[in-house]
Amino acid sequence: MVSTTSTKRLSLSAWLKTITFYEILVGMKATLSHLLNYRPVTLQYPHEKRTLPDNYRGMLALLRYDDGTEKCVGCDLCEAACPSRVIRVVSAEVPGEPTKRYSKEYYMDMTRCLFCGMCVDACPVDALGMTREFEWAVYDKRQLHLNKQQLLAIGDRSFPVQEKRLELQHPNVAFFNVAFKHVPPKPD
Amino acid sequence: MTEFGLRLAISLTQIAAVMGIVVITVLILTLAERKVLGWMQDRMGPMEVGPYGILQPVADAIKLFFKEDIIPAGANKFLFTTAPILCLIPSFIGFAVIPWGPNQTFEVGGITVRPFVISDINIGILYILAFASLGAYGIILGGWSSNSKYSLLGGLRSAAQIISYELNVGLSIVGVLILGGSLSLVTITDAQAGGFWHWYLFALPAPQIFAFVIYVISAVAETNRVPFDLPEAESELVAGFFTEYSGLRFAFFFLAEYANMVLVSCVAAALFLGGWNAPYPGTIMAFIGAPSLAWIENTMWFAVKTYSLLFLFFWLRATLPRLRYDQLMRFGWKVLLPIALGNIVVTAIAVFIYQQMK
Numbered sequence: 001m002v003s004t005t006s007t008k009r010l011s012l013s014a015w016l017k018t019i020t021f022y023e024i025l026v027g028m029k030a031t032l033s034h035l036l037n038y039r040p041v042t043l044q045y046p047h048e049k050r051t052l053p054d055n056y057r058g059m060l061a062l063l064r065y066d067d068g069t070e071k072c073v074g075c076d077l078c079e080a081a082c083p084s085r086v087i088r089v090v091s092a093e094v095p096g097e098p099t100k101r102y103s104k105e106y107y108m109d110m111t112r113c114l115f116c117g118m119c120v121d122a123c124p125v126d127a128l129g130m131t132r133e134f135e136w137a138v139y140d141k142r143q144l145h146l147n148k149q150q151l152l153a154i155g156d157r158s159f160p161v162q163e164k165r166l167e168l169q170h171p172n173v174a175f176f177n178v179a180f181k182h183v184p185p186k187p188d
Numbered sequence: 189m190t191e192f193g194l195r196l197a198i199s200l201t202q203i204a205a206v207m208g209i210v211v212i213t214v215l216i217l218t219l220a221e222r223k224v225l226g227w228m229q230d231r232m233g234p235m236e237v238g239p240y241g242i243l244q245p246v247a248d249a250i251k252l253f254f255k256e257d258i259i260p261a262g263a264n265k266f267l268f269t270t271a272p273i274l275c276l277i278p279s280f281i282g283f284a285v286i287p288w289g290p291n292q293t294f295e296v297g298g299i300t301v302r303p304f305v306i307s308d309i310n311i312g313i314l315y316i317l318a319f320a321s322l323g324a325y326g327i328i329l330g331g332w333s334s335n336s337k338y339s340l341l342g343g344l345r346s347a348a349q350i351i352s353y354e355l356n357v358g359l360s361i362v363g364v365l366i367l368g369g370s371l372s373l374v375t376i377t378d379a380q381a382g383g384f385w386h387w388y389l390f391a392l393p394a395p396q397i398f399a400f401v402i403y404v405i406s407a408v409a410e411t412n413r414v415p416f417d418l419p420e421a422e423s424e425l426v427a428g429f430f431t432e433y434s435g436l437r438f439a440f441f442f443l444a445e446y447a448n449m450v451l452v453s454c455v456a457a458a459l460f461l462g463g464w465n466a467p468y469p470g471t472i473m474a475f476i477g478a479p480s481l482a483w484i485e486n487t488m489w490f491a492v493k494t495y496s497l498l499f500l501f502f503w504l505r506a507t508l509p510r511l512r513y514d515q516l517m518r519f520g521w522k523v524l525l526p527i528a529l530g531n532i533v534v535t536a537i538a539v540f541i542y543q544q545m546k
Contacts, residue, residue, distance in 0.1 A: 024507070024508065027507045027508065028503055028504070028507045030507070031228040031503060031506045031507045032228070032503065034227070034228050034229070034230055035224070035227045035228045038227050038230075039230065040226075040227075040230055040231055040232045041230050041231070042230075042231050042232045042235075044232070044235060
């Protein structure tokens with residue numbers, strides 16, 4: 001209202017603006033215009049949800065082939081790629097088939113995951129996928145320490161379309177097992 | 189004895205009605221403030237409890253009732269308990285002299301009842317000012333007895349602020365008192381009948397526009413509202429004088445603040461905006477041939493004026509940032525006080541000349 005340094009003389013218009021609270025009235029007009037043109041930006045979250053972008057990176061999951069076998073070959077590349085050390089893989093031979101390996105145990109500590117998607121990129125057999133789930137708030141953070149069964153269950157419920165298992169699955173011919181609509185369906 | 193009993197019953201009924209109206213108004217205000225603030229900031233405000241969040245005040249009240257009542261270690265227990273009550277009572281007691289509707293009477297068992305004012309005492313406005321100042325004790329003692337530096341700072345700020353701005357409230361009212369020639373709110377309101385050009389905001393010979401502006405600014409400061417909310421500045425003092433209060437005691441402070449807002453709005457409506465008088469001469473009800481129902485129209489006009497002023501409180505809160513402490517003091521003493529004093533001089537001279545010319 002009053003200038004702290006009284007050396008500067010106020011012009012007539014500035015003086016008029018001061019005594020009529022002109023600046024305050026301008027601010028009040030701005031707030032009132034927002035009240036009259038009421039267009040809230042709020043999204044009432046639990047009742048209405050934002051449409052997710054197509055490349056949304058949500059909860060991680062382990063995937064299966066269409067005959068129910070796990071895709072994971074236990075190569076540990078996801079563990080190596082992860083910047084947050086979320087993943088721990090215990091690899092083992094498939095019993096009776098010395099040329100094949102699988103992940104005997106597979107743990108993900110989702111409290112540390114930053115959803116960068118590097119593990120999905122690193123996987124040579126597309127055994128990992130990022131679902132569109134994001135509502136994973138829990139009361140006990142130990143519930144976010146997921147094991148292989150839980151990760152497979154997430155994959156089963158999020159990716160109903162499963163990749164066909166070929167007789168000889170080479171890493172370089174692996175197709176991306178994506179359930180997005182704009183990607184044409186895979187030829188059988 | 190029966191007459192005394194009847195009087196007591198009538199008075200208690202009136203008090204209960206007024207208290208009920210004020211508490212309901214406060215409940216509405218807590219919701220209205222959050223809603224209006226939200227709308228002005230492109231938000232929605234409370235939306236979860238009940239349709240469009242209209243039951244939010246009930247939920248808040250229940251929550252406050254069942255919260256743990258904490259008395260901090262080292263607090264002065266007696267004063268800590270007394271302070272909310274000291275704060276609450278003065279803010280409610282002022283409503284006794286506010287005229288809510290026309291100055292009419294009716295007889296019940298030989299006793300004259302004035303339904304729209306609890307008590308028309310001839311120093312009504314002085315009584316309100318006196319009790320409003322007492323409310324500062326509740327804040328200061330609450331701040332001091334909490335044994336917390338934030339509370340103490342809030343209480344001290346409140347003391348300085350309320351004393352500074354009480355003065356401006358009192359001086360800005362003097363012009364109206366000169367024009368009305370009375371301290372009774374009923375007499376002052378009656379004198380403003382007959383159209384908005386008779387309201388003391390616009391009335392000849394001395395329109396009290398400057399006094400009204402000073403009154404509104406000082407009232408905002410006196411009720412510790414934004415932009416003068418230094419006693420409870422949450423970015424500096426956590427919550428100011430009620431930092432350490434919780435549960436029902438906090439609710440008392442909260443209730444007192446909102447009741448004070450309603451009170452100063454009622455006083456402003458009664459002194460400057462013609463109280464329950466409509467902005468046109470007479471009433472529509474009397475015009476269409478139902479003068480016995482005119483009181484509905486008049487009380488509605490009083491409510492409209494009070495709620496408009498309360499909306500102004502919210503509007504200012506949505507718009508303005510908090511003042512710095514030295515700005516607050518300088519503005520009160522160096523700007524508002526000279527204008528209020530000048531207003532008294534001008535009003536007195538104008539009224540004197542007006543009376544000489546008649």
